[in-house]
Amino acid sequence: MASLGPARVCCCGRRPASRWPWGWLLPPRPPGALLPALAVLLSLLLLPRPSHSTALGEEDGVAEAPPAPSLPPTVIRTRVINTKYGRLQGFVSHASGPHGAIPASTSPATQDSEGGTRHRKPVDVFLGIPYATPPVRSNRFGPTRTPVPWDGLRPADRLSPVCPQHFPDEVLAVSRALEASSPAASAAAEAEALRRMPRGRLESLKRLLPHLRRQSEDCLYLNVYAPAQVAPPEALERYPVLVFVHGESFSWNSGNPYDGSILASYADLVVVTLNYRLGVLGFLNANAAPHLRARVANYGLMDQIAALHWIQNNIALFGGDPTNVTLFGHGTGAACVNLLMVSPTVMPGLFHRAALLSGSALSSWAIVEDPVFYAVRLARRLNCSSPEEAAPTATGAAPSGAAAAAEAWREAERLEDCLRAAPLSALTAQDAPPPPPAFLTAFGPSVDGVVVRPGFRADMAAALLASGGGGGGAGVDGDSGECR
Known part of the structure; x- marks a missing residue:
């Protein structure tokens, strides 16, 4: 693979050390390969399209989602991981197939900058790890709770269902094109969709939507992609950790479609993707006076915080460094990351750096004002x-x-x-929530006095001014890691 030059990343500044224990920086290693790899992660949807869909549960919110396809018998299993909540086992793969579906013994070779070839490094893949108690029944519209320990060995080789989705009209138009019963109907539905969006967006949604069919309120799971190791826990090498918060919308999408194998294999990083509650289930806020009496309402953000706690308690067992955790997201995911950076609910040390891609908490669509x-x-x-x-x-x-x-x-x-x-x-009915104005959302992050304080914008502005990051020259040097 061709060598990459030093990376420079725009950032929004950094809080003084006394108030902000983490910088807005990317991990210091590897300096050159990280940013191109981030682009790969966000652009590739490698999971094969599922051929089934499922109806959502009526009574308890748990969908009867059919199981994901079983792995081929030739796939190599990982070492057993003894997490805080129970034992689990994933599988070893090279980052060449959907979520590492190609076993290490059949890995392809890659040409390097000198014209030679080398094999991609194997990756330990763990899918569908519960990081919280299912938010169903009495736990609906409640704070995120720690997972229930399990007995025996839990296979971590299948993706979990995604959280219940509420698609906008443009996405439904693409869905109709995918589910049309005849080529003529599909072409007509696709023509309708193209009146709403450019061709590139249409093709992107056609790749993404099949991964969002298996839905359930029991969806608080994460996936871990780590450089393969066989050493005992105390002898494992510790790699920087990247935690990806998905974007697209506060009402739909999932962390499942984003395969972290490429980053883990090429950049020696432990990559974590996760699901969090969306739409009304993740952001219902009925408190008319959060400035007078706080009440938890940003359940989706609480899910992300719970996942960070799980990572601090368990990621070292996978070869991750809990003292070097970077949280990053794109679009609405970037806004979530930005809100966690200034949230009083986030304990110091849960994450240490952050990267915001195409969004922030100051974006006009990031906060539901009413x-x-x-x-x-x-x-x-x-x-x-x-x-x-x-x-x-x-x-x-x-x-x-x-x-x-x-x-x-x-x-x-x-x-x-x-x-x-x-x-x-x-x-989750299509006509249940009232439609918001264009480019805004009905159910997204809002001021609840707990996770998002009434004065969060002033906190951000004060931090930027105090750090001198208000100008356009703020950035991070990819070689030294120093702010400039």
Whole structure:
């Protein structure tokens, strides 16, 4: 493979060390190969298209998703990993097939810059690892809980279902083209889709959507791709860790389609992709007074924090360095990463660097400014009680201060209790959430006073000014890792 020159990455500045324990930097190693490899990860959707779809569960939110295809019998198994919650075993592969489906014994060769050939390094692949308790039944609209330990050896060789999806009209147009019963119907549906988007976007969605058919509320799983090692845990080499937060939308997509094998093989990195709750299930906020009394509402962001805790507790067993964790995402995923960078809920040391690709928490679409409006509209459609204007007191004045906060809390709790009992199909129906303005979202990150503070924008601005990163020259030198 041709050698790559030093990388320079634009960044948004860095907080003073006393307030911000991590820099907005990329891992110091490998300096040259990281950024091109990031592009490979985001552009390649290597998983074969599944040939089946599944209906979502009606009662408890757990889909009867058919199992993923079994691995070929020739695939080599990894060493057994004794995690904090139980034992699991993945498989060894070279980064040449979908999620490493080609075993190491049949690996292809790659031409290097001198015209010679060398084999891609083998990768340990672990798919569908639970990092939290399934957010179903009473756990719906609740904070993320640690996973339940399991007995025996858990195979980590199949991708989990994705979280329930709510597709916009343009994505549904592509879906109709994929599912058309005849070539003529497919061509007509594709022509309709092309009126909404360019050809490149259409082809990208055609590759992505088949990976999003197996849906379930039981979706809080992650995937680990690590350079293959056979040493005992205490003798493993520790590699930098990259944690990928998927983008596209706060209402759909998954970490499953993004194969981290290429990065792990070429760049000597441990790559983690993950699912987190989306749409109404991930971002319902019915609290009308978060500035007076905080209430957890950004469940999707809480999922990401829970995954980071899991990584700190377990990633060393896979050959990752828990003291060198970089969190990165694209689009809406970048906005999530940016929010975690300034969130008081994130403990120091959960991650140490961050990379934002094509998005930030300051983007116009990153925050839902009036989440209660959409929560009330959804509740009314499902015949649930909903927060109304604060009731007048005996003197005729609306309650304020502590009384208003307590009333807003109670109303939010009643609304969530009603929606918690609603069928999943009703919550995710195409016409359930009211449509937001163009380029915005009905259910996404919002100020809840817990994960996202009311003054988060001021915190970000103060950090940028204090670090001198407000100018256009901020960046990271790929050789030295120094800010400039």
